[in-house]
Structures are given as structure tokens and as C-alpha cells.
Amino acid sequence: MAKLNPHRVPMSRQKPQERRRNFDEVALGYSPSEAIAEATRCIQCPKPQCVPGCPAGIDIPGFMLAIKEEDPGRAVRVLKDRNNLPGVCGRVCPQETQCEIRCVVGKKGAPIAIGALERYAADWELAHGLMNAQVAPPTGKGVAVVGSGPAGLTAAADLARLGHRVSLYEALHLPGGVLVYGIPQFRLPKEIVAAEVDYIRSLGVEVRTDWVVGRTVTVDEVLSSGADALFVATGAGLPMFLGAPGENLVGIFSANEFLTRINLMKAYLFPEYDTPVVRGQKVVVVGGGNVAMDAARSALRLGGEVTLVYRRSEAEMPARCEEMEHAREEGIAFCTLSNPIRFIGDDSGCLTAVECQEMELGEPDESGRRRPLLREGHTFTLEVDTVVIALGTTSNPLLPSATPGLATSKRGTVDADEVGKTSKLWVWAAGDVVSGAATVISAIGQAKRAAKDIDEFLKTV
Numbered sequence: 001m002a003k004l005n006p007h008r009v010p011m012s013r014q015k016p017q018e019r020r021r022n023f024d025e026v027a028l029g030y031s032p033s034e035a036i037a038e039a040t041r042c043i044q045c046p047k048p049q050c051v052p053g054c055p056a057g058i059d060i061p062g063f064m065l066a067i068k069e070e071d072p073g074r075a076v077r078v079l080k081d082r083n084n085l086p087g088v089c090g091r092v093c094p095q096e097t098q099c100e101i102r103c104v105v106g107k108k109g110a111p112i113a114i115g116a117l118e119r120y121a122a123d124w125e126l127a128h129g130l131m132n133a134q135v136a137p138p139t140g141k142g143v144a145v146v147g148s149g150p151a152g153l154t155a156a157a158d159l160a161r162l163g164h165r166v167s168l169y170e171a172l173h174l175p176g177g178v179l180v181y182g183i184p185q186f187r188l189p190k191e192i193v194a195a196e197v198d199y200i201r202s203l204g205v206e207v208r209t210d211w212v213v214g215r216t217v218t219v220d221e222v223l224s225s226g227a228d229a230l231f232v233a234t235g236a237g238l239p240m241f242l243g244a245p246g247e248n249l250v251g252i253f254s255a256n257e258f259l260t261r262i263n264l265m266k267a268y269l270f271p272e273y274d275t276p277v278v279r280g281q282k283v284v285v286v287g288g289g290n291v292a293m294d295a296a297r298s299a300l301r302l303g304g305e306v307t308l309v310y311r312r313s314e315a316e317m318p319a320r321c322e323e324m325e326h327a328r329e330e331g332i333a334f335c336t337l338s339n340p341i342r343f344i345g346d347d348s349g350c351l352t353a354v355e356c357q358e359m360e361l362g363e364p365d366e367s368g369r370r371r372p373l374l375r376e377g378h379t380f381t382l383e384v385d386t387v388v389i390a391l392g393t394t395s396n397p398l399l400p401s402a403t404p405g406l407a408t409s410k411r412g413t414v415d416a417d418e419v420g421k422t423s424k425l426w427v428w429a430a431g432d433v434v435s436g437a438a439t440v441i442s443a444i445g446q447a448k449r450a451a452k453d454i455d456e457f458l459k460t461v
Contacts (some may be wrong), residue, residue: 006109009038011116021301023185023268026326027091027116032070035120039067041105042112049102050114055445056089058082058236060099060114076131083444084157084200085150087126087192088179090119093441094320105215114221126192132198136163141458144169144227146213146399149177150429150440151231151447153200158451160203164458167227168200169211172234174264177235178432179440181260184294184334186301186382187270187323213376214399219406219427228461229426229454232414233447236393236432242286246343253278253297255287255390258311262298271301280304281387286340286353287390288317293324295388296332307382311339311359316369332416337361341379355381395433403427411436420450428454 012028013019019026030038042064050060057080065410066075079086125131139393141164145156148170160166172457174180176193200279201207213219213234223230239254241247258278267275279306285296288310301304310317313336317324328334330405337359344353358378400408407415407423413434420428430450431443 002217004105004108005041006105008110009034016326016331018052019461020330023298023301026186029123030116030120032072034068035072035117036070039064039117042068043105043250043386045104051105052111053102053439054082055097055098055405056083056378056425056448057445058099058118059187063121064112064114064117067121071122072124073128073131075117075345076125078451079118079121080131080133082448084154084361085196085440085444086118087122087196087329088150088188089441089444090115090117090122091188091192092183093136094439096321098441099229101312101452114408116157126195130195130202130282131353132135133161133199133203135161135203136386138165139458141165141228141461142167143220143454143458145232146177146219146222146230147171147177147233147235147431147433148175148197148207149179149235149237149443151432151433151443152231153197154232154454155231155451155454156205157200157203158448160200161455162455164455166205168205168207168212169222170207170209171212171234172264172384173209175207175209177233178237181264181295182256184259184263184298186275187294189263190263191278212398213403219403219424223426227426228458229448231420231429231447231454232399232422232429232433233331233431233443234396234426234433236394236395236413236437238394238412239389240391240393241389242340242341242391244341246345246351249343249345250349251278251280251345252343252387252389254455255285255291255388256393258295259291259298262302264271267301268298277302278386280384282384283307283386283388284309284340284382284384285388285390286310287392288312288319288336289392290323290447291376291392292388293319293327295328295394297327299386299388300332307335307340308332308352308383309335309340309356311337311372312369313337316361326394338380339374340387344381351385351387353381353383354387355379393432395436416450418449419450419453420446421453446450 063078266273267277283304432448
């Protein structure tokens, strides 16, 4: 038996000094030989621990073996049996805390690069043409899916493959939800999302853009127009703010608005697209999650000098370690144990500075992280012209408030059980609109359970 290689095959990346001035993808992917070498490290456990760590339940050893045996087409088929968005998930899922952390190989070395290999298989399909999926004969039943983010796309694809007629409603002009408006091009290229959407269209899903369900049309109107069931996957797109004095000054943005202008309105292609977006010279991004990293790295690429302000220490940051590493390599300053308490403007109402409170860490709170406490009398001021608030999001109240009989929680999320059933007959929900802001793969896993339950329901009506 060959000796196990404890070292992961590294993936090539753009150099920091080059990528900090472009929006091209940072990670460059595996070559065929690199992918085969990495897949060969998988020991094909008889009881793989990685699979239970994947919310979508992908047969990870199965697609690894296909890559090892130089059959990427088979790898794609194995992946798409459980996940309709492998090109997306291979790039943005936190595999290090889900499937990879359970990898047996990781006990004696680096775990298998599951995400990088998933990306490799998906990119192979993109280069060689979308593969056909088996679709069951038409059932005559129709399902409306509201929202085209990861949960909506997943449910739409699963239900279409089961033979149901699916209409997908998207409020914006492009399908993809947070995948297109929230995640920057350098981390998830729009071409990848478009290819995944094309695959879902190929299953027979009708995609209707510029439809705001709850405003353009109501849930009840959709149900009465021929849908036998409706799935809500509108995500969590309502930004949260600090509530600090001066937060309405010109030059302060939510991360949602800032990233949407860059991603969906193509400011990353400037000057080809002269998109109205702030190009701050001295930028502060408030927050420590992946969205904060995305906003900071985007502001940097637009020419700003960027400081990330976070109230806890770096050890408590919820962002992926990889994203933090990339941000630091690109020159973003980390100002931890600090929290903005006041925004200062000039006579014209434009932002000029932010006053911050120094913090220290106390005992862990309900999140398991050490609670940030004020250091009384310790403040400092940063001169800035732009601030981006990236403190998280909540679900948009538009659809629930316009839907009689649809119960919501105190947080504004839609109430749904473990298979997505809501309080309203014929309506299911899953993803961030139920759980609050979470990961792409978590939304996919929830959507798959809901789609299965919808299918079982449709067999009875």
C-alpha cells in the first residue's frame, strides 16, 4: 500500500500585488494532473465521515474516485445527483468547517481539498458543455418558486427533475440572488452562476425575472394562477445597521447596496460600464464576516485605502480563514477590538470621520465567542470618506407582510418546520428566509428537503 501523502496539492492564485487592482478570480483552479494527484489522496473510507458533514449529502468519495480514474464526466454526474450548483459550491462553501473537517486523512495531515475538486469537476463541465440530466415524465403538477438564490435554484431543479412544471420568480433582472448581487466577481465569477442557471433552465424551469412577489403579484395570485404548491426562497437581504449617531451621512452604505452596485451593475468592469458607485479614498468596512471581507476587498479594487473595523479579536471573526488571509495579503488593514460609536460629517452632510470605541473581551456569549466589552474612556478617530456597514442581514418583510396566513418569527423570518412546511397551506419555505443569513450549502440542504416534501404532497393532490 502506497504511503499516504499528508500534503494537499496547492491551488495556483493570482499574486496579491496583481489581483488587488483587478476583479478577476483570485483562485485559478486545478489542472487535470493536479486534480488527479489530490483526488488520489482520498483513501475511500468504507464509512466516510465527510458525507454527513455535507448538508447536501454529496457522495464525496464517489466523485473523488471518478476524478482519480480520469473520468471528470462521471464526477459531474455524481455531484449533480445531490447538488445542482457544484461550480458555486466548489468556490464559496466553507468546506473547512463542514466536510473537510471530518476527513480521516486530515487526522495525519491536510484534509482532502474537497471544495477545490468539486470546482475542478464543475469547471470541466463548463469547458466541455452542460451534461443532460434525467427528467421524469411530466406529472401535470405546477410549482412556483419565489427567489432564485441557492435555495430557489436547488428546489426548482429538483422539482423539475421529478417531472413537475416549475416557474421561478426573481425580483431582480438577473437570476442568482445573492450569488450574483452579493458575492464579488473575484470570488465567484458571474459566468459560473449563469452556467449553473442555464443548466437549471435546461431541465425545463421557466425563469421569470423582474417579478416582485408580494408587490408585482401576491402569493395567493400565483397559487390561483395554476401553481399547485409554492416555495419561498427570498433569502435574507435586509441590511442591519449600528444605530449610531450620524449613520445617515452621505458616504455611508450598507454592504448590500455597495456590493449590489458593484456586482449587479457591473462596476467591476469600469470603465466599460460607468456604474454609479462610490470610489472612496479612505474606506472603513465595519464587520468581520465574509460579506465584510467581500466589501473591503471590493473597495480596495476600486482604488481605496481600506481598514476593516471589528469589535472582537481576529480569532472571533466569522469570516473564512482563506478570505481573511487574502484580504491581508492584498493590503487591507485590520483594526480589531474596535467599534464605531459616532460618524462625523461636514457642513454639507458628507462623512469625514468615524469615532471608534476600544473594546476588550469578556466571557463567551450565546454564540460561543467571547463577549466584547467597552474600555471606558478609550476612543479614537479615523479620517474617512466612505464607510460600508457589513453587520449581517435579516429577511425582507415584503412577501410575508403581503401574505395572509404566513406566520413569521420575532426575527421576521418565515416559520417553517424541518421539511419547509409553513403555516399557510400549499406554501413551503427554506434557506435564509427561514434560518437567517447562513451558508450557500446550508440553503441547498434545506431546499432539497423541502422539494422532497413538496413532491410527496403533490402525489396526493
